[in-house]
Structure formats: C-alpha cells, structure tokens
Amino acid sequence: MSQPSGAWDGQDQSGLFRNIRTSIRRKLLLGMLAVAFVPMLAMAATVYWNVERVVFNKTTDQLAAIRSVKASQIEQLFQALEAEVASLAESQTVVSAVSEFQRSFRTAIDENDLKSQELQSLRGELHTFYATEFTEEYSRINNGRAPNVDLLVDPLSDEAVLMQYHYVRNNPNPIGKKALLDRAADQSSYSDQHEKYHPLLRGFMDRFRLSNILLIDAETGDVIYSCSKELDFATSLKNNGPHAKSGLGFAYKQALLAENSDDVSVLDFKPHQTSYEQPAMFLSAPVFDTSKRIGVIVFQVPINQVAAILEDRTGLGETGETLAVGSDHLLRNNSRFFKELPKSDTLQQGSTILNSDLRVESTVTDSALAGDTGINAATDYRGTMTLTAWQPVTVHKSEDKKSEITWALLTKIDQAEVRDPVTRLFFAMLAIAALATIVVLVSSYAMASNLTRQTDSISGMLNQIGMGDFEARAEVLSEDELGTVAMSLNAMCDNTLSLIQTREERDRIQLAVQKLKEEVAIIASGDLTQEAEVTEDVTGGIAESINHMIFQLRTIITNLHETVNQVTISAGEIQKTTDHLSAGSEQQSRQITETSAAIEEMASSIQQVSQNTQKSATVANKARENAEQGTRAVQNTMDGMDRIRDQVQENAKRIKRLGESSQEVGEIVQLIGDIADRTSILALNASIQAAMAGDAGKGFAVVAEEVELLAERANHATKQIESLIKAIQRETSEAITAMEVCTQEVVSGSKLASEAGYTLGEIDSVSKELAELIESITEMTRQQAQTAEVLAESMNEISSVTRETALGTKHAALSIDNLAELSDALQSSVAAFRLPRSKPRSSLVFDHSSEHTGPVGSLILKALK
Amino acid sequence: MNGTERDHAIDSLPSAAKFAVNLAELIAQSTKPTAGDTRGSAVGVPQPGTVNNRNKHVVFVLNATHYAVPLANVLEIQRVPQITALPHVPDWLRGVTNMRGDVLSVVDLRMLLKIELAECSQDERMVVVKSTKEELAIGWIVDRVVGIRGIEPSELKSTSLLPADSMASFIAGIIQRDDRLIAVLDVNRVLSSPELRQFELAS
Known part of the structure; x- marks a missing residue:
C-alpha cells in the first residue's frame, strides 16, 4: 500500500508534486489574508480620522x-x-x-x-x-x-x-x-x-x-x-x-x-x-x-x-x-x-x-x-x-x-480628556485587527490542508506506480472532484494488472516440477549432502527454496550435536555444584542447631534476670514499708516533743509562781525584821528607864536585856531568811531560764524530727517509684523470655527446612544423572543423519548457526543453576 | 513525833507550808542558847545584880568604830526622827526635832567628831543624851546601836596612845572587849565642848 503520511514528510521522490502542493497552500493563505485585511485597514483609517474630527469639533x-x-x-x-x-x-x-x-x-x-x-x-x-x-x-x-x-x-x-x-x-x-x-x-x-x-x-x-x-x-x-x-x-x-x-x-x-x-x-x-x-x-x-x-x-x-x-x-x-x-x-x-x-x-x-x-x-x-x-x-x-x-x-x-x-x-x-475616546477607539481597532489576523490564518490553513490532502494521496500512488509497484492505490479522502479522480485511477490500475499473466508457460513448469520431485526424494531419505539443481524456469525458485531448506536442516542437526555435547558437560558441572550445595546445607543445618541452643541459653538467662528483678521488687517494697514505719515513728517523736514542751512550760509557770510566793514571804519577813528592830529599841529604852529607876528597876532591867537579846536574834534570823529567799529567787529565775532553753531545744528537736519525717516521706515515694520501675523491668524481661522462646522455635523450623533443602539437592543430583543418560540417547538417535565433511558453501550461514549455539547453551546452564 | 515521821509529814505539805515550817525552825535555832554564849543567860530569867547600874554603858558604832557612853547619861534611844534643818548653823548641827512636845537639838556625832561618814546605814539611830549636871539634852545621830554593856572602871585604859587633839579630849578611856577596842566617851566633856557651848550661848 502507498503511504500518504510518508509523502507528506516531503521525501525527495515527490519533489515535483511537492512544489505544486506547497504553492497551492501558500497562494491560498496569501490570498485570504489580502482579502481580509485591505478593506479592514481602509475602513479603520476612515473611521479613526472621522471620529477624531467629530470629537474635536463637538468639544470645541x-x-x-x-x-x-x-x-x-x-x-x-x-x-x-x-x-x-x-x-x-x-x-x-x-x-x-x-x-x-x-x-x-x-x-x-x-x-x-x-x-x-x-x-x-x-x-x-x-x-x-x-x-x-x-x-x-x-x-x-x-x-x-x-x-x-x-x-x-x-x-x-x-x-x-x-x-x-x-x-x-x-x-x-x-x-x-x-x-x-x-x-x-x-x-x-x-x-x-x-x-x-x-x-x-x-x-x-x-x-x-x-x-x-x-x-x-x-x-x-x-x-x-x-x-x-x-x-x-x-x-x-x-x-x-x-x-x-x-x-x-x-x-x-x-x-x-x-x-x-x-x-x-x-x-x-x-x-x-x-x-x-x-x-x-x-x-x-x-x-x-x-x-x-x-x-x-x-x-x-x-x-x-x-x-x-x-x-x-x-x-x-x-x-x-x-x-x-x-x-x-x-x-x-x-x-x-x-x-x-x-x-x-x-x-x-x-x-x-x-x-x-x-x-x-x-x-x-x-x-x-x-x-x-x-x-x-x-x-x-x-x-x-x-x-x-x-x-x-x-x-x-x-x-x-x-x-x-x-x-x-x-x-x-x-x-488628554478630549482625546480619550479617540485613543480608546485606536486600541480597540488594534485588538480587532489582531483577532481577525489569527482567525484568517487558522481558517485558511485548515482549508488549504483539506484540499492538498487528496492531491497528496493521488500523487503518492502515481509515484509508486512509476517505480513499478502496480499494487499501489490512492486513498479516497474527499467526496469532491479530486476524490472522484482517485477512485477512477484505482479502477484503472485494477484492470491493467489482471491482463499481464499468459498461458504459454504452463508446460515448461510441469517438466521442471518432475525433475525437482526426484531430487527431493533423495533428500527425504536422510542424505543431507545432496542439493537440488537450480534452473532458469519456474521450478528454479522452488529448487532454491529446497536447497535453502536443506541448508537449514543441516544447520539444525549440527546444532543439535553440539547442544547435546554441551548438555553432557553441563550436567557434570551441575553434579559437582549440587554435591557442594548439599555439603553446604548440612553445615548450615549444624550452625542453625548451634544458634538455637544459644538462643535457648539466652532465654534461660533472661528468665534468671526476671526472677532477680522480682526479688528486687520485694526488697523495694520492704524499703517502702520501713520508710512508712520510720515516718510514723517520727510523728510519734514529734507528738512526744510537743507534750514535753507543754510540760516544761507548765513547770516554768509553777516555778515562777513559787518565786512570786517567796517574794511575798520576803515581805512578811521584812515586816518581822522591822518589828524585831522596834522591839530592840524598846528594850534599850526599857533598860534606860530601868537604870533611871535605880534599884527598883533592877529586875526590869534584866527582863529588858533579855527582850533586847531576843529582838536581836529575831533580827538576825530575819536577815538569814532574807538571804535564803534571795537564793531561792535567784535559783527560780535560773530554773526559768533553763526551762526556756529546754523549750527551745524541744522546738528545734521537733523541727529536726519533722525534717526527718519529710526525708522519710521522700524515701517512701522514691522506693515506690523504684518498685514500679522494677515491676516494669520484670514485665519486660518476661516478654523477652517469651520472644526468645518464639525465636528458638523459629530456629528449629529453619533447621528442618534446611534439612529438607539438603534432601532436595540430593534429589536434583539424581535427576541430573538421568538428564545425562537422556542426552546420550538423543545423540545416538541423531547419528542416523549423514552430514557432509566439508562445511556448506556459505560460511556466513555456518557462523550464524554457531552464534546461536553459544547463547542457548549458556541459557540452559543458567536455568539449571 | 520522832525526826523521820516529822520529815515525812513535812514532805507531804505544800511548798509554802514547808517554807513556813523551815522559817520557824530557823528562828527557834537562833534563839536557843549556844555553847559559845559567854553570858549564859536564859530567856525570861532575870539575873539581878550581875552588873552594876553605874557601870552600864550604851555601845554604838560610828563608821565601824565602837563607842560607849554611860547609861546614866542616856535618856532614850530612837529611830532617826524627822529633823527640821536650821539656817546659818555648822554642818554637824542637823537641826531640831519634836520630842514628845520638847524641842530637841540633833547633832551628827560623826561630823562633830570629824569621823568619815560610812555608807548610809539602815540601822541609823538617835541617842538622846544629857549632861550629868546641867540637864542639857541633845540627840546624837549614830550609825548603829550595839546594845547595853557593862564596863568595869578597872577595864578603862589610858588614852595616852591617842593624839591629843580635840577628839582625845572627849574620850574618858578605852577598853578592849572581844578583840575590839571600844572608846568610852565622856558626855559632859562633849556637851561642854567649845563648839556646842558656843552654839548653845548663841542660841
């Protein structure tokens, strides 16, 4: 068939028609542009000048x-x-x-x-x-x-x-x-x-x-x-x-x-x-x-x-x-x-x-x-x-x-304002002109393409026929006059082709066929050394085809021989490879067994860790209980301290009261001292009076003397009491000071105790956290132990799979032995064909076949591997 | 009631009562006659005739020195009364006071005798003395009255050891008693001293 699209590309064989076609399109384009633009420009210019004048006049x-x-x-x-x-x-x-x-x-x-x-x-x-x-x-x-x-x-x-x-x-x-x-x-x-x-x-x-x-x-x-x-x-x-x-x-x-x-x-x-x-x-x-x-x-x-x-x-x-x-x-x-x-x-x-x-x-x-x-x-x-x-x-x-x-x-x-409408008109016209140009270009291009497609088709067909290809036909693309021309040309070509063949050649053909038949019979018996004679007549082509076939057959048989040899060699190699493979898989199986033993050991270690952590948890809990007991003890201590403080304060008050009482006693003693003093004076005066009375007052003088003596002693006693009371007061005030010191000590003691209580509280919370941590560690080790067990099982599975693989490899080795036997059998069956000693006339063909053998053999090897 | 029972009874008493008991004991002890009491007199038992009235003296203290005056010259002993100061008189004449309706001149004996004043004493007393002949009474301010002591004339020693100044002229003699020297004042000499006499004439 002809190829219209190929002709479109403008190959050199269609140069004559191309010139015609190109000129048609160009003419069409230019013509349409001219028709569109000339009146438009004329009209635009007229409108522009008129509008400008009108606007100016109107404004004026x-x-x-x-x-x-x-x-x-x-x-x-x-x-x-x-x-x-x-x-x-x-x-x-x-x-x-x-x-x-x-x-x-x-x-x-x-x-x-x-x-x-x-x-x-x-x-x-x-x-x-x-x-x-x-x-x-x-x-x-x-x-x-x-x-x-x-x-x-x-x-x-x-x-x-x-x-x-x-x-x-x-x-x-x-x-x-x-x-x-x-x-x-x-x-x-x-x-x-x-x-x-x-x-x-x-x-x-x-x-x-x-x-x-x-x-x-x-x-x-x-x-x-x-x-x-x-x-x-x-x-x-x-x-x-x-x-x-x-x-x-x-x-x-x-x-x-x-x-x-x-x-x-x-x-x-x-x-x-x-x-x-x-x-x-x-x-x-x-x-x-x-x-x-x-x-x-x-x-x-x-x-x-x-x-x-x-x-x-x-x-x-x-x-x-x-x-x-x-x-x-x-x-x-x-x-x-x-x-x-x-x-x-x-x-x-x-x-x-x-x-x-x-x-x-x-x-x-x-x-x-x-x-x-x-x-x-x-x-x-x-x-x-x-x-x-x-x-x-x-x-x-x-x-x-x-x-x-x-x-x-x-x-x-x-x-600027006066000219504004004129300026706007100018720009509007420019825009319209640009739009019109685009529309004209697109539409004229489409029209020209439509026309030239049909002429291209016709010219392509004529070109083919000119080169001797009478089978070429033009494609009918349009329904206009050019389409009719293409249809008529096609009909003409059909009629001409049927008239070319004649009847005279038939006998010659029959003879040549007879001869060819004999030659083919020899070849059919398996003798691939023979070739059919190539003549000028009709059968010449057939003979050539048969020779070609024989040549192909020879190539196939030769290839088969080589291939079988290659297969035998390859099977040997595969045998070695599989042996190696099976040894390798056994080793692998051993290693896997060792690995799984190691994993089991690891699992038991993890279990040990888990037990240890549980012990730690117990210890941590115990620590916590101890801390709580400590806290309680500290609380009791603090309560005790408070009681002591209260007691000490009570005592201090009592001693103070005692001091005050002794003060009162001192006052009383002072009064007594005063009385003693007055008594002493009275006694003295009594003595004087007695002396003045002379002998009559003698007895009274003695009494007065004794009274004075008593008063003196009472005075002395009151002084002693006074000093005693002073000592008591001094000591009570010292006692009060000591009590105050004691109270301060108690206060600082209870402060220390409360600090101790706080510290114990912290210990409590820390050991609580510790216990929780240990708990979570225990949980994690338990999970790890489970995982290790699962791992051990997987390793066992892998071990069994490996053993199976080793078995499979052994089976493959057996199969390859069979394959070697089969290739031997094949070689003996092919030996029935006789082949010429020397290589056939075309070395090129032989090389071709040898090229084929290589890749095929390597492909088979790859597949086996 | 033996000692142990008594102690128990005292222990069971409240503290104020205990104190009162202790005080009573203390007074009782101080009034008991001791072994060292040379006079050996018992309370309430007068022993007349042991000391001659004539030889009795009132002993008092002026700035730690003991002095004595005969009891015959002493009218009475009193606490220092309220004294009304007088103008234009020597320092030793403290003033006058009302003595049961009579006006009595008060003399600070320490100043008169030019003895240094001791620290203010609680036991300061006024001793009212009179001369034997003239019936002149004067109050003397002294630091402390020790008491009435009997002094034998034989105990009196000469005052030749003392310097013959104005002080010496007032002293009748010195006796030694309990490792202590006591100066015996002659009241008549003191009252007839130029200082007092001048004042008396002036007044």
Missing part, C-alpha cells in the same frame, strides 16, 4: 457654548445688581431712611445723656472687643495674621464709639449674625428709626444675597447705617476715617461724583478689612432728596455669587472648568485643581480667589482682556495642555474707560 462647540452661557450669566448678574442699586437709591423708603438716620445719628449722644468720662470707658470696652473677638475671628480666617487694633479704634468719633458699642459690641448675636438685632438697648431716637427701617433693608439684603447694604451721609461721610453691622459702621469715610482708603471709601467718593441715581459706580473685587479680608465688590449710587444729594447707598456683593455661577461644571467632564480672570490677572473663582497646586503660605482658606500666588498670565488671557474671542489649544496655569475657549466679560460698562470693568472668561478642558 461645547466649550464655546458653555463659555458664552457663563459670560451672559455673569453680565446679567451685574446688570441686575446695578439696576437694583439704582432703583433702591430712588425709592422713597431709602430717601426718608437716609434723612432720618442723618438727623438721629447726630443727636444720639445727647439723648443718651453721656458725659465724656462715660464715653471714654465705652471706648475702652470697644477697644477690648476689637482686640479679642474681632482679632480672634480675623486671625482664624487669615492664618493667624492680626490687625492693628489701635489704628482702627483711635480715629473713631464719639458718635461712632456710641453706635459701635450699642450695635456691635453689646449686640447679643454672634459675629456674622449681628444683622439680627433690630433695636439696641438705649434711649436714642436713632434706635427708634433703626427699628423702623432695619427689617425692611435686611429683607432686601437677604433677598439679593448681598453681604451688606450701607447708607452714608453725603456731607460728613459717616456710615449712618450698616445692615450687617460690621466694624465700618458709624465710621467716617472722609479723610481721617479708619476705612476711608478701603473699597467702601472709594465707592462713596465715586458716588459723590455721580450726577444722578442711575449713574452706578462699581468697584471690582478686593479684600475688605472689616469683612475679615474676604473679597468684596461695592456698587454705589447717590441718594437725592428732591435735588439735594443727601447720601449714598452702597451694596457690598460677596464673591460667592460669581463663584457659584462659574463652579457649576455641568458638561465639562473630568477636567473641564471655567475661570474668570480680572484685569489684575487674578482669579475670581476657585480652581477645581486647587489641591494639586503647589502650596504656599498666602493661600487663604484653601481658595484661589484673588490669590496673588496664582497669576494667570497667558496670551489667551491677554487676548480675552483685549476684547477678543477664540478657541484653541493652550497651556493653562498648571502647565497642562488644554483646549481653551476664551472671551471677555463686561462686568461694568461706563463711558469712562477707566472705571469700566472687564474680566477674561476661560473655559477649558484637558487635551
């Missing part, structure tokens, strides 16, 4: 729209404020409020009936208020900076002191909520007027979200009313006032120049001191009563109104923002990137509003401030590339160009 339009909306919102805001200032300035309420406040402001001091001393103390208290509450709030908002209080308080007029005292310092509301007070606790008509107008103006201020509304006396420059009651209230805005140079003062002066109430002056945002340096814008308009300019109304606008408009960032994505920049190049609102900006000390309260550390000076800003509008890519204040739309915003229009206020409005968004 969006920015422009937002910018314009914000600009118009800001302009409307300020226009509305200007209109409100103007209309309020013209309203009758404000006109009457100004004139009333003007009048009552000047009479306030007289109405309160204040003297200069009292005013001085009010000024002092006001100074304290400036230095504490105002300064604390100011420092809190301005990172610890403090205002110069003296500069603020000293220029205040007496009216200002009075007003600020009542409406600011004595105002019960906290800082920032001072506007809530409608009337101060004083007697002035100013307070009556204040109560009348303040709620109205405060409502107005709240409605328009202003930070303050102020009314100023046009003539004196005094701030006669301030809605929020900040510290510019009641001060003079003329040259000597503390706030004359502030934005408020400037607004007042502007309003003095205005011709009518519609002519509103606007002052751009600036930090205002009394508002704790928060940015403030001032709108001012003059107030006319009929045609007399009586005052000025000022609106203070907080910047958060502007900031609220600009910080609404709807439609500006992640990085877009709108910024208002004044002609001073400072921001009017907060940057959304404030946290990312480098920090500096003057950045107030986390704000970029009017922050001089952040000047926005770019060509875009300049262009907007110059009045131009546009959209372009630009670097912003952070150094980031942005798409920026700019335009100017007119905050205040004026005929006078100098007082006109214009801001630059910048709406911008980061280039």
Whole structure:
C-alpha cells in the first residue's frame, strides 16, 4: 500500500508534486489574508480620522457654548445688581431712611445723656472687643495674621464709639449674625428709626444675597447705617476715617461724583478689612432728596455669587472648568485643581480667589482682556495642555474707560480628556485587527490542508506506480472532484494488472516440477549432502527454496550435536555444584542447631534476670514499708516533743509562781525584821528607864536585856531568811531560764524530727517509684523470655527446612544423572543423519548457526543453576 | 513525833507550808542558847545584880568604830526622827526635832567628831543624851546601836596612845572587849565642848 503520511514528510521522490502542493497552500493563505485585511485597514483609517474630527469639533462647540452661557450669566448678574442699586437709591423708603438716620445719628449722644468720662470707658470696652473677638475671628480666617487694633479704634468719633458699642459690641448675636438685632438697648431716637427701617433693608439684603447694604451721609461721610453691622459702621469715610482708603471709601467718593441715581459706580473685587479680608465688590449710587444729594447707598456683593455661577461644571467632564480672570490677572473663582497646586503660605482658606500666588498670565488671557474671542489649544496655569475657549466679560460698562470693568472668561478642558475616546477607539481597532489576523490564518490553513490532502494521496500512488509497484492505490479522502479522480485511477490500475499473466508457460513448469520431485526424494531419505539443481524456469525458485531448506536442516542437526555435547558437560558441572550445595546445607543445618541452643541459653538467662528483678521488687517494697514505719515513728517523736514542751512550760509557770510566793514571804519577813528592830529599841529604852529607876528597876532591867537579846536574834534570823529567799529567787529565775532553753531545744528537736519525717516521706515515694520501675523491668524481661522462646522455635523450623533443602539437592543430583543418560540417547538417535565433511558453501550461514549455539547453551546452564 | 515521821509529814505539805515550817525552825535555832554564849543567860530569867547600874554603858558604832557612853547619861534611844534643818548653823548641827512636845537639838556625832561618814546605814539611830549636871539634852545621830554593856572602871585604859587633839579630849578611856577596842566617851566633856557651848550661848 502507498503511504500518504510518508509523502507528506516531503521525501525527495515527490519533489515535483511537492512544489505544486506547497504553492497551492501558500497562494491560498496569501490570498485570504489580502482579502481580509485591505478593506479592514481602509475602513479603520476612515473611521479613526472621522471620529477624531467629530470629537474635536463637538468639544470645541461645547466649550464655546458653555463659555458664552457663563459670560451672559455673569453680565446679567451685574446688570441686575446695578439696576437694583439704582432703583433702591430712588425709592422713597431709602430717601426718608437716609434723612432720618442723618438727623438721629447726630443727636444720639445727647439723648443718651453721656458725659465724656462715660464715653471714654465705652471706648475702652470697644477697644477690648476689637482686640479679642474681632482679632480672634480675623486671625482664624487669615492664618493667624492680626490687625492693628489701635489704628482702627483711635480715629473713631464719639458718635461712632456710641453706635459701635450699642450695635456691635453689646449686640447679643454672634459675629456674622449681628444683622439680627433690630433695636439696641438705649434711649436714642436713632434706635427708634433703626427699628423702623432695619427689617425692611435686611429683607432686601437677604433677598439679593448681598453681604451688606450701607447708607452714608453725603456731607460728613459717616456710615449712618450698616445692615450687617460690621466694624465700618458709624465710621467716617472722609479723610481721617479708619476705612476711608478701603473699597467702601472709594465707592462713596465715586458716588459723590455721580450726577444722578442711575449713574452706578462699581468697584471690582478686593479684600475688605472689616469683612475679615474676604473679597468684596461695592456698587454705589447717590441718594437725592428732591435735588439735594443727601447720601449714598452702597451694596457690598460677596464673591460667592460669581463663584457659584462659574463652579457649576455641568458638561465639562473630568477636567473641564471655567475661570474668570480680572484685569489684575487674578482669579475670581476657585480652581477645581486647587489641591494639586503647589502650596504656599498666602493661600487663604484653601481658595484661589484673588490669590496673588496664582497669576494667570497667558496670551489667551491677554487676548480675552483685549476684547477678543477664540478657541484653541493652550497651556493653562498648571502647565497642562488644554483646549481653551476664551472671551471677555463686561462686568461694568461706563463711558469712562477707566472705571469700566472687564474680566477674561476661560473655559477649558484637558487635551488628554478630549482625546480619550479617540485613543480608546485606536486600541480597540488594534485588538480587532489582531483577532481577525489569527482567525484568517487558522481558517485558511485548515482549508488549504483539506484540499492538498487528496492531491497528496493521488500523487503518492502515481509515484509508486512509476517505480513499478502496480499494487499501489490512492486513498479516497474527499467526496469532491479530486476524490472522484482517485477512485477512477484505482479502477484503472485494477484492470491493467489482471491482463499481464499468459498461458504459454504452463508446460515448461510441469517438466521442471518432475525433475525437482526426484531430487527431493533423495533428500527425504536422510542424505543431507545432496542439493537440488537450480534452473532458469519456474521450478528454479522452488529448487532454491529446497536447497535453502536443506541448508537449514543441516544447520539444525549440527546444532543439535553440539547442544547435546554441551548438555553432557553441563550436567557434570551441575553434579559437582549440587554435591557442594548439599555439603553446604548440612553445615548450615549444624550452625542453625548451634544458634538455637544459644538462643535457648539466652532465654534461660533472661528468665534468671526476671526472677532477680522480682526479688528486687520485694526488697523495694520492704524499703517502702520501713520508710512508712520510720515516718510514723517520727510523728510519734514529734507528738512526744510537743507534750514535753507543754510540760516544761507548765513547770516554768509553777516555778515562777513559787518565786512570786517567796517574794511575798520576803515581805512578811521584812515586816518581822522591822518589828524585831522596834522591839530592840524598846528594850534599850526599857533598860534606860530601868537604870533611871535605880534599884527598883533592877529586875526590869534584866527582863529588858533579855527582850533586847531576843529582838536581836529575831533580827538576825530575819536577815538569814532574807538571804535564803534571795537564793531561792535567784535559783527560780535560773530554773526559768533553763526551762526556756529546754523549750527551745524541744522546738528545734521537733523541727529536726519533722525534717526527718519529710526525708522519710521522700524515701517512701522514691522506693515506690523504684518498685514500679522494677515491676516494669520484670514485665519486660518476661516478654523477652517469651520472644526468645518464639525465636528458638523459629530456629528449629529453619533447621528442618534446611534439612529438607539438603534432601532436595540430593534429589536434583539424581535427576541430573538421568538428564545425562537422556542426552546420550538423543545423540545416538541423531547419528542416523549423514552430514557432509566439508562445511556448506556459505560460511556466513555456518557462523550464524554457531552464534546461536553459544547463547542457548549458556541459557540452559543458567536455568539449571 | 520522832525526826523521820516529822520529815515525812513535812514532805507531804505544800511548798509554802514547808517554807513556813523551815522559817520557824530557823528562828527557834537562833534563839536557843549556844555553847559559845559567854553570858549564859536564859530567856525570861532575870539575873539581878550581875552588873552594876553605874557601870552600864550604851555601845554604838560610828563608821565601824565602837563607842560607849554611860547609861546614866542616856535618856532614850530612837529611830532617826524627822529633823527640821536650821539656817546659818555648822554642818554637824542637823537641826531640831519634836520630842514628845520638847524641842530637841540633833547633832551628827560623826561630823562633830570629824569621823568619815560610812555608807548610809539602815540601822541609823538617835541617842538622846544629857549632861550629868546641867540637864542639857541633845540627840546624837549614830550609825548603829550595839546594845547595853557593862564596863568595869578597872577595864578603862589610858588614852595616852591617842593624839591629843580635840577628839582625845572627849574620850574618858578605852577598853578592849572581844578583840575590839571600844572608846568610852565622856558626855559632859562633849556637851561642854567649845563648839556646842558656843552654839548653845548663841542660841
């Protein structure tokens, strides 16, 4: 059969077809790739450029729209404020409020009936208020900076002191909520007027979200009313006032120049001191009563109104923002990137509003401030590339160009954010292209393989036939047109092969067969020297086969001879080996017997050990009993000691009592001695009296003498008794000391005894452990003895097995004798075949046979061993 | 009751009672007349006439030296009474005391005779003496009164051995008794001594 897989490997015989096949596959692959890629690339490029353009245009339009909306919102805001200032300035309420406040402001001091001393103390208290509450709030908002209080308080007029005292310092509301007070606790008509107008103006201020509304006396420059009651209230805005140079003062002066109430002056945002340096814008308009300019109304606008408009960032994505920049190049609102900006000390309260550390000076800003509008890519204040739309915003229009206020409005968004969808599209297309390439490669490879497999099969078959193998057929692998071609080729080959054979050769074959038959008959008789003749005809092949057979037969017989010889020799060798083996096994049997005797001896020794350990256990138990007896004896000793101690103490007490008794006796004896002494004196005097009596007293003198003698003896006796008692007392005290020593001895004796008891207890526990140990040793030796017995039995078994082995070896020797006899018989039976003297024509064949004999013989030897 | 039975009886008594019995025996022994008692007198048996009243003397001790004064000059012997000290008087005049209503001057004889003071004695006594003629009574403080002893005038020995100082002038003589010398004082000389007389005149 043909081998299609072999042809696949590209052997050199199929070179012609291989070229054709390879080129088909390559063409298929390249063609499919081209078809897949060209339109895809074209489409991708178109989509990419279009999307980029659309995104850019859309963003540009969006920015422009937002910018314009914000600009118009800001302009409307300020226009509305200007209109409100103007209309309020013209309203009758404000006109009457100004004139009333003007009048009552000047009479306030007289109405309160204040003297200069009292005013001085009010000024002092006001100074304290400036230095504490105002300064604390100011420092809190301005990172610890403090205002110069003296500069603020000293220029205040007496009216200002009075007003600020009542409406600011004595105002019960906290800082920032001072506007809530409608009337101060004083007697002035100013307070009556204040109560009348303040709620109205405060409502107005709240409605328009202003930070303050102020009314100023046009003539004196005094701030006669301030809605929020900040510290510019009641001060003079003329040259000597503390706030004359502030934005408020400037607004007042502007309003003095205005011709009518519609002519509103606007002052751009600036930090205002009394508002704790928060940015403030001032709108001012003059107030006319009929045609007399009586005052000025000022609106203070907080910047958060502007900031609220600009910080609404709807439609500006992640990085877009709108910024208002004044002609001073400072921001009017907060940057959304404030946290990312480098920090500096003057950045107030986390704000970029009017922050001089952040000047926005770019060509875009300049262009907007110059009045131009546009959209372009630009670097912003952070150094980031942005798409920026700019335009100017007119905050205040004026005929006078100098007082006109214009801001630059910048709406911008980061280039990166604008390009983000385009970039993402680019990467998505790259991924799709990679995926498509893989799919096209895999599918076209599969298709090409399917096509070329069938052509390979056909080409392999044709190749075989070309080499003369007409049996070769092509494998039908597909059902398409190529499969049909393979089937047709196979059918053609089948038809051609059957036509090759002819009938003419049959007779020749018959003759050759006859001749061959005769030659084979000779060989059959056992003569292996003969060979069949090899001819050209049909039987030639058969003859050759027969010769081959004879040759093989010869080889077998020769091998048989050699093998039998080898077997005989080997049997002899085996005989020797088995003899040796049987001798060895007998020796082994002897050794085993000796070993088992040794093991039995060991077992008996172990039993001896076991008996000895049992004796040890008995001894240990005895030791334990002795220790227990010892402990009991010690306990008895200790009890005895205790009894002795008690007895000794009892004795000591008795002896002490005896000492005390002898003391009493001593006292009695002393008394006796005293009596004896007195008796002696009496006797002496008696003697004297007797002597004086002369002869009549002679007898009495003798008695007196005897009495004296007795008294003397009694005295002597009492002295002896005294010394005896002293001796007794000394001895009793010695006895007591001795008793105490005895008690201590007894105590230490019982301590020693208890130590002995403890030691005996330890001996007891140790001998208990010892007994347990010996017990376990006994148990182990008993087990060892059992094991030794088991071992001895095993050795006996091994001994019997060895004996059996020796017997088996003897049997094997007998069998091998038989084998030798059998091989002899075999040799004689083979001798019937005759073999040629010389070796057959092919030496190669002979060598082959001899090679065979060697390994077979050695194999038999191995098996016997 | 023989000795053995008595001993048994004593042994059976309690210790305090035993002591009392022993004490009684001790007193009895000391009062029994001994072999060495030279006077040989028995208790309660007066033997008049053995010693002349005139020759009787009161013997006392001043710092281990025995002195004697005639019994005729002694009014009485007392324990040292409470003495009221007087101002501006010599050391030997201890003061005055109340003697049954009479004021009695008390003289420390040891100081008067310039004898060193012995250790404070429990047996200190006051001997009240009087001169034979003038009926002047004075209390003498002495260390101890030994008793009344009879002294024969023949026993008196001269005092020529003693130095002829003020002390010598008070001594009438010296006798030897039981290996001991006893100085016999002449009370009249002592009481009429310049020291006492000067004091007496002054007072």
